[in-house]
Amino acid sequence: MNIRTFLEQRVRNAMSACGLAGNPGLQPAARPEFGDYQVNGIMGVAKQARRNPRELAGEVIAALDLDGIAEPPELAGPGFINLRLTPAFLAEHLATPLAVTPAGNPQHVVVDYSAPNLAKEMHVGHLRSTIIGDAVVRVLSTLGHTVTRQNHVGDWGTQFGMLLTHMQEAGASSAELADLEAFYVQAKQRFDSDAEFAMRSRANVVALQSGEVRARAAWQRFIDISLSHCQAVYDRLGVLLTAADVQPESAYNDDLPEVIRDLATAGLLTQSDGAQCVFLDEFKGKDGNVLPLIVQKSDGGYLYATTDLAAIRYRARTLRADRVLYFTDARQALHFRQVFAVARAAGFAPPDLQLEHLPFGAMLGRDGKPFKTRAGGVVKLTELLDEATQRARAIVNAKSAELPEEERARIAHAVGIGAVKYADLSKNRTNDYLFDWDQMLSFDGNTAPYLQYACTRIRSIFRRVDADFPAVDMAPAHAAERQLAMQLLRYQEVVETVAAEGLPHFLCVYLYDLATRFSQFYEQCPVLNAEADDRARRLGLCARTLATLEGGLGLLGIEVPERM
């Protein structure tokens, strides 16, 4: 249950009973003295109604029906209303098993994420889209939305000409294609230095596009190998993407001429310097120039804007999506603004289709510059994950040498991969972020290992419980219990916020706060040695905390080891 929206509705009812309309502005309390939730909106409403805010807040309080739910509301400051939930209410909701309540308006959501270029190997630039997109997919699914994952991989374009030529002439064996990055570099080098090779490469592009059988077969082979590289990375990362989610650029090839025709029919097309462009007034600058969106090159070729328009058309018409989310880096913000606007204007996207670009910043090294190898090259994702598990392994070996070898390996995987994912997820998506091994693998602070550790402590308690513990009154009897309980009950509202905003760091902050409160509770409240009722109630809190931490980490795609 979303307690926040529940309380908000009660306040809204009270406001309308007083003849007021407006946002109650209900939020979790900023400080413990302010109770559990605070109402901020009365002051704004009072301003509108030209009334005294404190007086008005008093009237709302009088009309507020929270019997059995909250203590008598408190009027504070210039017109805040502070709400404190009753022990009985807390007890009632702690006693029900943890479950995320489905959304009242389930949608069909298409999530476009990861989207590597198959010409090259996956590198750190694909990490954020893959991890963040996957977490949001899990959150949406848990809330009962129908989610279609779409991995819009780049499998088409002129660079495949040189790759095919190089494959046909130099290295067609799987061994040589094992290192796609090196293969690409070799092909590019030949393309740049050998005019004959470049010519054959361009011929290959034409052959490919015209559907010539041998070129298509070679291309398909290359794509298959490249996709298997991607899948290996996805499997190690533990993201949900599979071959079934691949919806490559080439899938839209046949639609591209239709897209152009539709744009022409809608009267949106303008020829400019030989290229077909769409000019929309909303992209007019102060200097009077209008930014074009080029949809067809002067040589007749199509561009990624064309493909993205075709994809929107497909998602609206064939998939009948209600909402489409794009997880790509922030540099593409203008591109998507333009594509969305053109899709609306052309009728590809009906007015009620939500199109959202959810951008993210760059991944920087400790020096604050783009994350690169020492030599200045791109960091392959497989190498990054190797290092993550190696570093985690070293820590596990040092701290838990007594555990069996095979278990330490599993722990190192969970901790290493979890640390990398959590480091990314826990920061506000929209900003650049610093990639720092020592920080993400630390057991202090807002990190995956800290949360995983909290889980193993709770599990350790349950390993010592021999019998089932009886159901008892869950009303908190200690300040630390109450702090923990209140946080537990906020899970639903946080999950819903992540779904609405596409910002998983809200969930991370929540889980870290929960784990911190648990640690405080654990310090202050003995569980196993407590008197019977205390023991049962505290075990109940432990069970609920473990379920919430595991559930939350699960939504982030992070595993929790039994011991560590």
Place this chain on the structure above:
RNA sequence: GCGCCCAUAGCUCAAUUGGAUAGAGCACCAGGCUUCGAACCUGGGGGUUCGGGGUUCGAGUCCCUGUGGGCGCGCCA
């Protein structure tokens, strides 16, 4: 030239989208294991939220402006 984004403690990040006294971790200082995992917990110092105006009962958050940084903008994706 036009446009977008960013600037919060020494460092890395929050601040629920305009709410009450800007919070965490690291680092620094001082404490806590004969009781459930000390990979933990408790306390302390540390801030002109880049500068300057403005709107508002209330601004880190909105508007204007200056500085510094990043990025995008006709035939790559």
